[in-house]
Amino acid sequence: MKWDTCDPSVQYLLHLGDDALVLGHRLSEWCGHGPILEEDIALSNLALDLVGLARQYYQLAAQRISGGCTEDHLAYWRSDREFLNHVLVEQPNGDFADTMARQFFFDAFHVLQLDALQHSSDAELAAIARKALKEATYHAQHSADWVVRLGDGTEESHRRMSAALARHLPFVEELFTAAAVDRVAFERGWGPDVASLRASWLELVGEVVAKAALSLPVVAPKLLRGKQGIHSESLGFLLAEMQSLPRAYPDATW
Amino acid sequence: MAPTVDLEARFLAYVAAENKVEPKHWMPDAYRKTLVRQISQHAHSEVVGMLPEANWITRAPSLRAKLILLAKVQDEGGHGLYLYSAAETLGTSRDQMIDDLLAGKAKYSSIFNYPTLTWADMGAVGWLVDGAAIQNQVMLCRTSYGPYSRAMVRICKEESFHQRQGYEIMMHLARGTQEQKAMAQDALNRWWWPSLMMFGPSDDQSPNSAQSMAWRIKRKSNDDLRQEFIDKTVPQAEFIGLSIPDPDLKWNEERGHYDFGAIDWSEFFAVVAGNGPCNTERLEARRKAHAEGAWVREAASAYAAKQSARRPAAGLPAKPHAA
Ligand SMILES: [Fe+2]
Ligand SMILES: [Fe+2]
Numbered sequence: 001m002k003w004d005t006c007d008p009s010v011q012y013l014l015h016l017g018d019d020a021l022v023l024g025h026r027l028s029e030w031c032g033h034g035p036i037l038e039e040d041i042a043l044s045n046l047a048l049d050l051v052g053l054a055r056q057y058y059q060l061a062a063q064r065i066s067g068g069c070t071e072d073h074l075a076y077w078r079s080d081r082e083f084l085n086h087v088l089v090e091q092p093n094g095d096f097a098d099t100m101a102r103q104f105f106f107d108a109f110h111v112l113q114l115d116a117l118q119h120s121s122d123a124e125l126a127a128i129a130r131k132a133l134k135e136a137t138y139h140a141q142h143s144a145d146w147v148v149r150l151g152d153g154t155e156e157s158h159r160r161m162s163a164a165l166a167r168h169l170p171f172v173e174e175l176f177t178a179a180a181v182d183r184v185a186f187e188r189g190w191g192p193d194v195a196s197l198r199a200s201w202l203e204l205v206g207e208v209v210a211k212a213a214l215s216l217p218v219v220a221p222k223l224l225r226g227k228q229g230i231h232s233e234s235l236g237f238l239l240a241e242m243q244s245l246p247r248a249y250p251d252a253t254w
Numbered sequence: 255m256a257p258t259v260d261l262e263a264r265f266l267a268y269v270a271a272e273n274k275v276e277p278k279h280w281m282p283d284a285y286r287k288t289l290v291r292q293i294s295q296h297a298h299s300e301v302v303g304m305l306p307e308a309n310w311i312t313r314a315p316s317l318r319a320k321l322i323l324l325a326k327v328q329d330e331g332g333h334g335l336y337l338y339s340a341a342e343t344l345g346t347s348r349d350q351m352i353d354d355l356l357a358g359k360a361k362y363s364s365i366f367n368y369p370t371l372t373w374a375d376m377g378a379v380g381w382l383v384d385g386a387a388i389q390n391q392v393m394l395c396r397t398s399y400g401p402y403s404r405a406m407v408r409i410c411k412e413e414s415f416h417q418r419q420g421y422e423i424m425m426h427l428a429r430g431t432q433e434q435k436a437m438a439q440d441a442l443n444r445w446w447w448p449s450l451m452m453f454g455p456s457d458d459q460s461p462n463s464a465q466s467m468a469w470r471i472k473r474k475s476n477d478d479l480r481q482e483f484i485d486k487t488v489p490q491a492e493f494i495g496l497s498i499p500d501p502d503l504k505w506n507e508e509r510g511h512y513d514f515g516a517i518d519w520s521e522f523f524a525v526v527a528g529n530g531p532c533n534t535e536r537l538e539a540r541r542k543a544h545a546e547g548a549w550v551r552e553a554a555s556a557y558a559a560k561q562s563a564r565r566p567a568a569g570l571p572a573k574p575h576a577a
Contacts, residue, residue: 021317025312028311028312028324029311029312029318031304031308031311031324031328032304032305032308032327032328032331032539032543033308033539033542033543034543034547035543035547035548035550035551036547036550036551036554037331037334037335037338038335039300039550040304040331041328041331041332041335043326044325044328044331045323045328047324048321048325048328051317051320051324052321054317055317055318055321058317071317072316072317075317076315076316093551095546096546096547096550106363110552148557149554149557150550150551150553150557152557152560153553153554153556153557154552154553154556155548156549156551156552156553157549157552158555160549210515237485241312241313242312242313243555244313245313245314245315246315246316249431249433249434251431252315252431252433252434253426253430254315254316254319254373254426254432
């Protein structure tokens with residue numbers, strides 16, 4: 001990206017925006033292919049909320065970068081090494097249980113994160129968070145309902161949901177491990193100490209998992225550095241697809 | 255026999271007087287059958303129609319465009335839901351209708367068997383395909399079957415947004431770089447004739463048209479709807495500097511309509527017969543989603559059954575908790 005900025009809040013806004021965009025993009029891949037029409041529509045709703053949220057973070061970041069930077073520059077002209085999302089949200093959709101496990105783990109974190117961000121010392125960021133919290137709370141309810149339904153549905157759905165939780169759990173520790181971007185945000189009062197959200201997350205998630213007659217296996221966390229721009233191999237493909245048109249026609253506007 | 259004749263005559267008079275038929279009313283079997291076929295086909299078209307546009311959601315060139323397109327395709331899914339519900343009021347289940355689609359027994363609009371090759375196709379589909387659909391659907395807002403008519407009223411509001419958003423994409427491309435303008439013209443070239451075919455063959459070749467008109471299911475002829483669409487769309491193309499790919503197209507002062515070239519119906523019938531560019535892919539995509547979703551649907555109903563078994567029976571006091 002050609003924009004350099006000395007405003008440190010930009011990195012944090014990009015981190016928040018990238019989580020929302022990348023997860024929203026993944027969910028939008030379901031559109032037209034959902035397991036049932038009502039759920040196809042519901043997954044699109046989640047995607048619409050998250051991409052909409054990403055736009056708000058990027059617009060604020062773009063204002064602070066200035067020099068003609070826009071939300072689309074931030075979404076379409078950064079490489080995967082410049083994306084600061086958690087590795088969890090870029091994981092491929094897998095089956096419906098995988099998508100719900102990824103969503104359920106992220107939603108529980110997202111609600112806690114936004115709840116803290118409402119009280120951010122950055123008033124513009126706080127305003128975005130306040131609005132997004134309502135949506136995220138709804139998302140968390142939706143994904144928790146599915147975890148329970150699948151966990152306590154049939155033998156097959158129980159097996160699939162159980163495997164999906166186990167597959168996504170090793171990505172969770174990154175949510176609660178502060179990287180430089182989180183530490184700066186916490187020091188300036190923009191955002192929470194992410195490690196402090198862990199206990200509440202475990203409580204939220206544990207309650208639902210128990211209700212679903214499932215359990216969280218003991219897993220070793222993966223070594224992940226998404227917030228430093230080091231991602232899984234899948235993000236490169238996601239971005240190559242997403243960014244293809246603006247990059248093929250760099251003189252065009254859309 | 256006599257009472258049936260009497261009922262049918264009364265039914266015809268009833269719809270001729272612009273009254274709405276409701277699910278519990280008596281209706282001729284053939285009327286019911288025609289409606290089930292038409293409404294389910296219409297529902298399938300909404301759902302299969304999600305696929306060609308969903309093809310570009312992950313490649314939308316701006317975040318705004320991505321949201322608009324995603325919301326649009328989601329709307330089409332909602333239209334599918336309203337229409338399946340309307341068809342269910344006639345006594346056929348959604349599962350049955352979907353099985354017929356996946357078995358290749360039920361049809362959907364052939365337009366969705368064409369590929370979406372560039373971003374400009376998102377413009378052309380919204381502008382032309384939704385535009386042609388509106389022409390038909392505005393007419394259907396006044397159709398004689400109440401639930402169908404009411405579903406159409408809701409749907410038409412959204413369709414006109416879709417048409418405008420599609421046109422907006424085309425306008426933007428037509429005013430963009432050379433490459434963007436070429437992309438827009440290419441999309442118009444590819445979608446124009448298939449869009450005209452959406453109205454179906456001339457009425458003298460559509461065996462069921464006269465009966466549907468008498469039942470007030472259908473209120474205008476295919477040719478009239480097609481002409482209205484052309485008359486409305488040609489000036490819109492001119493306004494953004496794109497040319498309609500029809501050398502015979504010209505304004506006929508006397509008729510007060512555009513004259514246009516002959517439609518290649520052999521193409522239409524080839525696509526209807528299953529040999530369009532994407533018939534196989536579209537049906538495969540629906541079958542795959544359905545098959546892969548089976549365990550999810552089973553789990554949801556198994557869970558719902560367990561829940562209702564756990565709930566105390568209505569009217570009985572819940573078992574008191576042990577102190
Ligand atoms: Fe529609
Ligand atoms: Fe539409």
